[in-house]
Amino acid sequence: MPASAPAKAPDNAAPPSRGGLLPKIIVLGFIAAVIGAECLFACMYLSLASAKAEAAAQAASPLPADAASAGGSLLAQPGEAASAGQETGSIQDAKSPQHPPALEKEVDLGEFSVTVLHTASNTTLLVDFHLFGTVRVEDEADFSQRYERSKQRIREQILMTVRGAELVDLADPGLGLIRRQILEKSNRLLGKPLLLGVIFSDFVLVEQ
Numbered sequence: 001m002p003a004s005a006p007a008k009a010p011d012n013a014a015p016p017s018r019g020g021l022l023p024k025i026i027v028l029g030f031i032a033a034v035i036g037a038e039c040l041f042a043c044m045y046l047s048l049a050s051a052k053a054e055a056a057a058q059a060a061s062p063l064p065a066d067a068a069s070a071g072g073s074l075l076a077q078p079g080e081a082a083s084a085g086q087e088t089g090s091i092q093d094a095k096s097p098q099h100p101p102a103l104e105k106e107v108d109l110g111e112f113s114v115t116v117l118h119t120a121s122n123t124t125l126l127v128d129f130h131l132f133g134t135v136r137v138e139d140e141a142d143f144s145q146r147y148e149r150s151k152q153r154i155r156e157q158i159l160m161t162v163r164g165a166e167l168v169d170l171a172d173p174g175l176g177l178i179r180r181q182i183l184e185k186s187n188r189l190l191g192k193p194l195l196l197g198v199i200f201s202d203f204v205l206v207e208q
Helices: 021-060 065-074 078-095 137-163 176-190
Strands: 104-118 123-136 197-207
Touching: 104 137, 123 137, 137 176, 176 197
Parallel strands: none
Antiparallel strands: 104 123, 123 197
């Protein structure tokens, strides 16, 4: 029996199945999604860490940038400090007197004992005191000459002033009104305002 010829493959044979590629595509897509998610998470983490670090740096800084710049502008430069010192010195020089104050000296105007009668209150007071005056040192010689010529009249004016004073003026701790009256009358008798002021010492006021 003759040998049978081998079967010939048909021309329209079906191509190999692609079912094996689909699982690979799915796996690659899943891996790509995981990698993308990890990259996104890493970016978010780095952003948060950077923000926290910046906030911590600002909190640790003693002054904000604006305050630091403002504080820096308040610091005077060396040239500015020198000019400020010169201006201060010129102001102090303008306020200071051009000449030193004149030296004063006390002069003795004598001791006094005065009886003061107040008829309105039916009160009799005994006033004892020691009176001094102040004159400029350069006027001391001129005062001494004029005072010796008018000493008696000055004493009389002092006695009359105290004797005619009101009770409230005698009780004044500073004796302001009486001092002004004595100073004015004494300088008028001296013929020149040589007395700068009068000082009461050992002032005693006794009701009799």
